[in-house]
Amino acid sequence: MKAALVGTDGTLLHQARRATGRKRGPEAVVESILAFAAELRAYGEEHFGESAVAAGVAVPGIIDAENGVLLYASNLGWSNVPLRALLGERLGVPVALGHDVRTGGLAEGRIGAGRGTDRFLFVPLGTGIAGAIGIAGSIEAGAHGYAGEIGHLVVRPDGPHCSCGQRGCLETLASASAVTRAWAAASGDPEADAADCAKAVEAGDPRAEKVWLDAVDALAAGLVTALTLLDPSMLIIGGGLAEAGETLFTPLRAAVEERVTFQKLPHIVPAALGDTAGCLGAGLLAWDLLATEVSA
Incomplete structure (x- = not known):
């Protein structure tokens, strides 16, 4: 787990990490999150003179953000977990719940590589692939919370x-x-892993x-x-793959450019916030929630 204290303007004030632990049921993980949050709150009170006023939590899976429910997470084996209610009851502050990739995209769009960009698509290439659709400073979740699942576009039937x-x-x-x-087999x-493959490409x-190049070609097809x-x-x-730098971006830009016809070619850039994007995005969600409550 990664966590942070985030200022009103998205400034990273403090960050910390902790192993999730071996117990993987919802109750055990929620307890781990609560304990972690308590440590952060205490740190904020000691070092900044005040407590955190809201919490943002980003998790993998299908999210009903409006009702604060984790609908489904295949890698966790969870379904219909009312995370916002569980956390809010224990923390005693407003809680915003978000999808891990969309929260990372929110941060990249507002304070990272996409700052000032009205329309963008954020695509992290990790264990899987998902996407965050940025529109005018917010992230589109879709009617049912499934928007941006670019990793499940079929590019090779x-x-x-x-x-x-x-x-x-x-x-x-x-x-x-x-x-x-693919590289372990070849x-x-x-x-051997993907980082080793990138080094071998450079060699x-x-x-x-x-x-x-097989991976880049498939990625270009999905992106187009x-x-x-x-x-x-x-x-x-x-x-992780973006950490290869131009070993990835040079052939990727070329492959996308080769595939486009009538479409306008977008700028293709590396993410700027690294693995802090999710923490920062969760903090932004929390501030957005407070702003909404104040305006209401």
Whole structure:
């Protein structure tokens, strides 16, 4: 878990990390979050002279943000967990609940790589792939909380099976996990990962180049589908694969440019906030919640 104290303007005042722990049921994880939040509150009181006035929590899965419910999280095995109510009851402050990628996108859009951009798409390339659709300073969640799930665009209909039930989803081909699997097989080293593949590409290994360019080609296909639908002025790429820098961005920009026809080519830039984006975005959600309550 990553957590932070965030100022009204999105300034990162303090950050901390803690292992989630081995107990993975909702009650155990909520208790871990509460204990972590109590530490942050105490730190704020000691170092800044005041307590936190609201909390923002970002979690993976399908979120009903309006009602504060985690509807479904396959990697956690949770469904219909009323996280906002559980946390609000114990913390005694207003609580905002958000999707982890969308909160990261909110931060990148307001105070990161997309600052000042009216329309953007934030796509972190990690264990999976998701997206955050930025519109005029906010993130579009969709009618049911599913907006931005770009990782489940089918880009290779005869591709690998995906946990969602489809074949050839973008995240089965272009996520850090997908590159890790492909490079481990191509290199014959079961311990090799996506970062190793990027280093091998930089060293001129043709096997690595093939694995890397296959992933880049699939990613470009998914991104062009997304920009055809959304027409963003900027594509912000984050996550582990983006840490490869121009090893990723040079071929990716070329592959997207080659695929576009009538579409306007967006700026393709790396994310600016790294793995603090989720914490900062959760803090922004909390401030937005307070502003909404005051205006109401």
